[in-house]
Amino acid sequence: MPLLREISTLLAKDFRLEWRQRAALGGLLLYVGSTVFVCFLSFSLRGGTPPPPAWNALLWVILLFAAINAVAKGFMQESPGQRLYYYTLVRPQAVILAKIIYNVLLLTAVALLGLFLYTVFLGNPIQDLPLFVTNLLLGALGFATTLTLVSGIAAKAGGNGATLMAILGFPLMVPMLLLLIKVSKNALDGLDRGVSQQSLLTLLALNMIVGATSYVLFPFLWRG
């Protein structure tokens, strides 16, 4: 399977680049750490942990912005010349799949780390941890698939890519976020899992739609 080999080569390239320029990765981790710490400081003024709804809202806001920052640099750090070079070597489907897989792994790591720091500093009101973590992973998957193509689009526009990415990405992520926040509220309150089942399935279906559309559309974006 040449496609699989292309994907694995591109993935290895992305990891190697990330490791060489550790500033970006460090910046991301610092971003998550410092936002959690700011939340901790502001809630400690009123003695301890925030109420569960605020806990939930803040966690998703932190993860959303971390995801935008993490994915934004994916396509933007590549120069047009570099893109042209990849274009001669691999097929575009391999590029988008490798990028999506890379972003899924990156965002999963960021989400789990964020949750860990968050529970350490702000307490752990989660009553159904397995459901919460499943939902968190689905969220990382959804953010990564949606934002990867959006970052490709924003990179094409040049200029202030990160702002454009937020403008293009937020409305697309709102439906996803509504589902994610609802399920994580259910997990926080320890509700019966049957209540969340339909939302989880919809999230999964949404991820598949977004992934398939990215796969089909990316070659057209790449051609320019």
Added chain:
Amino acid sequence: MTTSAIIGSVSGVAMTVAGVWGGQRLVEQRGGGTLWKGLAVLLIVGASVAGFLTPVPALPIVNESIRNLFFHVPMWFAMIMVLLVSVWYSIRYLREPSARLDVLAHESAKTGIVLGLLGLATGSLWARFTWGAWWTPDPRLNGAAVAMLIYGAYLVLRGSFQDEQQRARVSAIYNIFAFAAAIPLLFVLPRLSGPSLHPGQTGNPGFNQYDLDNTMRKVFYPAVIGWILFAFWVAQVSSRYVFLKLKHDEQ
């Protein structure tokens, strides 16, 4: 799923496909068209007059405000149709790029935005007098706001390119991606999120087939057809204007 539900959804899909196909014919039509434009005027004016005069069933909470059905709902239907036409133009653009298809996709999307804003305005006005608030955090309303944000982002994206071909291609991609990722959910999410005040959902008496007696249908369906034709008409006029401008710039 009962047989009638299956027949209903199949015919709904068939009518949508026919609407998109016919809509393209109408948007691209040059010259003539007095018949369907006259029909659009007749249907909208007729349905608006009849909408205020026809007797409606007295339902709790909505009362006379149920007449908004003849204005608010057809606007959303027309918005969805003209946005579908826009997405179809974007798909056609990616298959064989031309400035013409890009203009048609852009102008159809802009028409959809105008109709969406009209739908929001009539809905908000209705909510003020029925629910007592201009805006509520209802799933339906959130969905409508998201749709408007997406198309606002589409316009911002178009504005951020210098090169015309680049702009056409990338905005076509975003148009398709946004439609595929978000619009279907706007129909699914309200059904998933449980209680909602919006008519047709769980809260208020709805305009569904049990309440919609035949006098209301006689006004509602012509209004839907009239508004959809009107949307195609607006898209036609605005795209013709852009074509003329392009031609003028060339000379």
